Amino acid sequence: MNEPLLITARDNPLLQRIRKIATDAGGYRKAGQVWLEGDHLIGAALNRDLVLDELLFSESAWNERADWRAWVSRARRVVCVPDALFKTLSGLESPARVGALWAVPAAPAIDTAAASVVLDRLQDAGNVGSILRSAAAFGVRQVLAVKGTAALWSPKVLRAGMGAHFGLHLIEGLSPDDLSVLDVPLLATSSHGGLLLGEATLPIPCAWVLGHEGQGVDAALMGRCAHTVRIPQPGGEESLNVAAAAAVCFFAATVGPKRQ
Known part of the structure; x- marks a missing residue:
């Protein structure tokens, strides 16, 4: 299994984009992506056979949770960041240690007969x-x-x-x-x-x-x-x-x- 890309710079463009999406309610509309923070949301996406654009781990999560590593084949790129830096990506009081970017699907046409x-x-x-x-x-x-x-x-x-x-x-x-x-x-x-x-x-x-x-x-x-x-x-x-x-x-x- 390939090791993830390590990012340590706070002003890295990827991390800046995530912060914008994570803190702006409508940020996904311009970015075309959503930030899935935490293992529950990511797991729900993967259960639907979705492919993640970016999968990010804090260093502690990557080193401690071997079961999460099975997700790497479901992402186009895997990134690892120091724990303190990962916290800057979160809008939660208790930040998660894993997150993912996923492309927002195009809105379907209205199904005229659907509940x-x-x-x-x-x-x-x-x-x-x-x-x-x-x-x-x-x-x-x-x-x-x-x-x-x-x-x-x-x-x-x-x-x-x-x-x-x-x-x-x-x-x-x-x-x-x-x-x-x-x-x-x-x-x-x-x-x-x-x-x-x-x-x-x-x-x-x-x-x-x-x-x-x-x-x-x-x-x-x-x-x-x-x-x-x-x-x-x-x-x-x-x-x-x-x-x-x-x-x-x-x-x-x-x-x-x-x-x-």
Whole structure:
């Protein structure tokens, strides 16, 4: 097994590029790459048979974790950096000791018949990542993000998604008009009216529309929805967190009353 390339200069161009991607939510758009920090994200990517552009180890990780060395054949280049230098690449309080650069795939065309989730200007990266994770778990394979939604491939969304990105079709920067091509009905979540989840017959497949955390679904987009759907809340709370609501809706679509 070939030894990795050793980089010790803080201002090395590769390390500078990683810092930019790791600290700028939209940095991947210009770079065309995402920074996968930590063994979980890298392992999730490799489980999907993806090829990494750059695989980076801290010196201690390279020397201590022989199992990680099996990954080197899945990367175009392998790099090792001193531990103190590796920490400068991290946006985490407790930095990982391994990371990778991977080329962001080109956005696919909208699959007009696919079970989907529409993200309408969701701002919180943690919410967005959690929704992607739930979508992947419950078979909602297409994510359509309207302009103003947190960047889908940003470091925070990637971490919250826990590897879900690699099994989803992700399309961002859409307008409500772009959704007119969908052949599946749009269902908007609502806290106060509409079909009662768990009792109503749902059109399956569908596209779940999740709105801005404070403002809800945009009026123009709401006008495209076939139904609103509410989640019963016998505890009396006004509403659920949008990520929690998404998980409930995705699950209900797999087990509740539905139309084939």
